[in-house]
Amino acid sequence: MKADKNLLSGSTTLLVLSLLSTGDKYGYEMIAELDERSDHTFTLKEGTLYPILHGLEKEGAVKSYTKEADTGRTRKYYRITRKGLKALEEQKKEWVEFSEKVNAILAGCAPALA
Amino acid sequence: MKADKNLLSGSTTLLVLSLLSTGDKYGYEMIAELDERSDHTFTLKEGTLYPILHGLEKEGAVKSYTKEADTGRTRKYYRITRKGLKALEEQKKEWVEFSEKVNAILAGCAPALA
DNA sequence: TAATATACCTCGAAGCTCTAGGTATGTCAA
DNA sequence: TTGACATACCTAGAGCTTCGAGGTATATTA
Numbered sequence: 001m002k003a004d005k006n007l008l009s010g011s012t013t014l015l016v017l018s019l020l021s022t023g024d025k026y027g028y029e030m031i032a033e034l035d036e037r038s039d040h041t042f043t044l045k046e047g048t049l050y051p052i053l054h055g056l057e058k059e060g061a062v063k064s065y066t067k068e069a070d071t072g073r074t075r076k077y078y079r080i081t082r083k084g085l086k087a088l089e090e091q092k093k094e095w096v097e098f099s100e101k102v103n104a105i106l107a108g109c110a111p112a113l114a
Numbered sequence: 115m116k117a118d119k120n121l122l123s124g125s126t127t128l129l130v131l132s133l134l135s136t137g138d139k140y141g142y143e144m145i146a147e148l149d150e151r152s153d154h155t156f157t158l159k160e161g162t163l164y165p166i167l168h169g170l171e172k173e174g175a176v177k178s179y180t181k182e183a184d185t186g187r188t189r190k191y192y193r194i195t196r197k198g199l200k201a202l203e204e205q206k207k208e209w210v211e212f213s214e215k216v217n218a219i220l221a222g223c224a225p226a227l228a
Numbered sequence: 229t230a231a232t233a234t235a236c237c238t239c240g241a242a243g244c245t246c247t248a249g250g251t252a253t254g255t256c257a258a
Numbered sequence: 259t260t261g262a263c264a265t266a267c268c269t270a271g272a273g274c275t276t277c278g279a280g281g282t283a284t285a286t287t288a
Binding site for chain 1: 119120121122123124125128129132133135136148151152153155156202206208209211212213215216217218219220222223
């Protein structure tokens with residue numbers, strides 16, 4: 001499980017932007033959706049996600065607004081910007097190249113021990 | 115480029131063990147081989163690799179021995195152990211699962227902006 | 229003989245995530 | 259109505275990983 005945590009490092013922004021590309025979402029919702037859609041592999045902690053969202057907003061990749069839910073509770077929604085979409089495309093491309101190269105290295109390694 | 119650095123995080127040990135599974139190697143050699151086989155995507159720094167090798171040796175995943183090269187220069191070779199091979203298999207499996215899940219999330223995201 | 233490449237090493241800075249705390253509100257059961 | 263729990267947001271500091279920058283030493287080559 002520890003390895004997963006480290007692997008996750010570096011792809012969290014990509015995952016968050018990817019989520020937001022399908023529609024506006026609020027923080028708590030993103031954590032639940034990522035956790036569910038990854039079968040509990042990507043279980044972002046709040047202490048991880050919120051700073052990331054603040055950072056993305058500061059660099060203009062997302063914009064936030066508050067909206068009241070049916071429950072009466074106030075939520076802070078995030079919407080991806082054009083700039084964010086461009087960043088998403090770029091990071092997606094980097095991820096594909098990266099993963100292909102890791103797979104190429106792994107393909108060249110010896111098979112499992114008997 | 116920054117993203118690559120972060121993506122690399124967490125997969126370095128996997129890559130190093132993978133290299134060693136094809137034969138004994140010394141540090142400087144691993145750096146060059148990884149760099150070349152990845153088209154300069156995985157350019158491990160010495161300050162990164164040597165501490166990793168020391169850590170792997172401490173936990174019994176590799177063993178080191180010195181050997182004199184034809185040039186007369188002394189090199190420190192590393193050999194992967196049975197324990198290291200098991201770790202490699204495990205990390206390989208984790209990587210495959212992880213990358214598949216990232217791809218699944220990405221597949222669900224909106225297409226590129228026009 | 230001086231510069232460069234090889235080959236090893238360590239320390240402190242920087243970046244990212246997590247842990248652990250805090251605040252506040254809505255829901256539901258006792 | 260009150261206490262527990264889930265929802266929903268936030269931050270500060272610890273921990274882990276990589277990198278940058280430096281150091282040491284030897285072989286090659288100009």
